[in-house]
Amino acid sequence: MFSSIGFSEIAVVVIVALLIFGPDKLPGLLQNVAKGVRQFQRAVKDVENEIKESIDTEIKKNDTTKNP
DSSP: OOTTTOOHHHHHHHHHHHHHHHHHHHHHHHHHHHHHHHHHHHHHHHHHHHHHHHHHHHHHHHHHHHHH
């Protein structure tokens, strides 16, 4: 996913973040960002599971109507 991002790009982002937010607020900010990413991943996984369950239900429903 991040294969095209090199060390220099990461260093620039870190330096800019330090300049904008300061060293005191940066750890809390990173924790909040990580928490948000985890919640987003969990939501995506929940949606995927719901779609898979819906597809499985439809397949089972179609199988029972075809083969009485």
